[in-house]
Amino acid sequence: MNIGNRLNYLQQTKNCIAPDFQHGPILEKEWEAILQGQLPLSGEQAAYLAEQWNLPVDYLVDYDATDIAIHRELQRIQHELLTNDDKAKQRLVQLGGTYAIPSIMQETIFKLLQAVNYYKINQPKDAEEIEEGYLSFMLPGFNVLKEIGVFQKALFYYYGFKYYYEGEKEESFSYFERILEKTQDTEEVISLMQNLSLIAKDSKEYDCAINYMNRLETFSSEHGSNRGLAIAWNYLGVLYLLKKNYPTAIQYFEKMKTLELNPLMQSRMYHNLGVLYGEKQYYHEAIKMFSKSKKVKESNQMTEDLFLSYHALARNYFLTGQPAEAKHYLTFAQQTAANEDERSLAKMAEAEMIKASYPKAAIDLYVQAVNYYEKVQFIGELDDLYPTLIRLFEQVGDPAMALEFRQRYQSLHVDKDESKHA
Structure with missing residues (x-):
């Protein structure tokens, strides 16, 4: 080194x-x-x-030496990050003392994993500090093809999350694919296929996402992984829901009930059933499912996921003409929103509730959400937001802004078509 x-x-x-x-x-x-x-x-x-x-x-x-104990700890952190194990955060803190890692290689791997963790918990500014203050000095000196596997995996994992956060979904996808090629670990394969399906879903490439989840279903059956089957069936249910194939979606959610689900997957099953009922405009049934999901989360102190329950309940109470309950849960959603993604969802929910009476205020909230989704290139959200803003600007008598968002909408679809044929 x-x-x-x-x-x-x-x-x-x-x-x-x-x-x-x-x-x-x-x-x-x-x-x-x-x-x-x-x-x-x-x-x-x-x-x-x-x-x-x-x-x-x-x-x-000892900058060119390898400390076996640190090497093993880095492997554990990498595995735990890949499999969404909270122990990774503790290990990162324990290993992160000033000048604690003499090896340049091992220190660089640690910094890459640290940056991955920051991207995963939606703290990009902290990740950028590592990039500018450390990785910019170290990465140019590495020939990735000649480095050890643990370094390659850490680097690919870092770029996978970095590009995903920056909205470069195709680049992100390619790096997660490369990690998938390098691992034989069952839990890592499950998490990587989940990530790949998520990226495809965010880009509305539903058939591609379904393909990965079908592969995960087969892989999990062959390896006897209850967790893998739960993830595959949950995602397949969501994906068929998004394709508006509701009978197939219900089949997958029902299959989940045959598994011993942990509280997280149980809450997601109820939540997704709520989404499905909402799509079919069975809002009262949706509220029941979202309430069940919320109860599971609260009884198991799953505070990180509570936002989604509050947000869903706010929207569905609004759609059933119960404004007091809707406002109650919207307030909870706003209070528990932990990152810009959740804050944007809360803004859109509020805008939906006030747009009939206060269209200009709703426009302001929607535009704030658009600014975020354009930054991270969440195509699916933009695909819905642009037409909403076009209608609202026309409603308030602002044809110039309506035209601007119509052009953005057209550009979005041109970009999507070009991406498909690239």
Whole structure:
């Protein structure tokens, strides 16, 4: 590994000043060569810099070594991130001490996994700090094809989430595919197929998403994975719901009842049945299902998923002409929205409720949601939002803005067609 990358990183981000060329053990020309990766640091030079910069000496000596204990811990973190295990967050904290990982390779893997975690929990600014403050110095020095498998998987996983967050769904898809090719772990395969199906679903490529879930169903049956079957049947139910094939969707949700579901999957089954009933305009039945889902979440302290229940109940109470209950749950949804995606959903729900009486206020809320969905390129949401805004701008007598959103809508469909034929 190139110690020059680490020294450049330390100088530019940690305010480590250049060595004293006249009185120290490093000559100026040597220093230039070291920074360019053309010379290694000697033990004496490393000890000198460690003292000058107040660093552990092994951080400058053991930069090319592999610590087996750290290697295994990184493998555990990577696996837990891939399989949505909360232990990953604890391990990241425990391993994340300042200068705690001497190996450049292992430290870079750690930073990649740290960035993945931030993207997963919707904290992109923290991920960007890692990218700008560390990865920008380290990644250019790596030839990914020559690096070890754990590094390749970490890098592909990082790019998969980074591109997904940035709305580059095709790029994201390709990186998750590459990880899938590299793993034999049953739980990782399940999670990766789930991610690939989700990306396809977000792009409204429902048949592609169904293909992955059919593969997951077969894989899970062959490997005896209850979790995999629950995920596959849940996703297949959702995907057929989106295709408005309601009988098939119900079949998959009913199949889920034959499994021993954990509280998370049980709550999702009820929630998705609520969505299905809502699509069929059986709003009272939908409310019953959403209420069951909420009860499962509350009784199991699943606070992270409660937003979706509150949001769904708010919308369905509104659609049944119960404004007090709708406002009650909308307030809960607004209070529990934990990220920009959830806040945008809450804004759209509020806009839906007020657009008949206050169309201009509704427009403002819808535009805020559009700004977010355009940033992350959530095609499905934009496909619904643009026509809504066109109608509202026409209603309030603003043909110029109606035209602008009509052009955006047309451009969206041109881009989708070009993407399909690329």
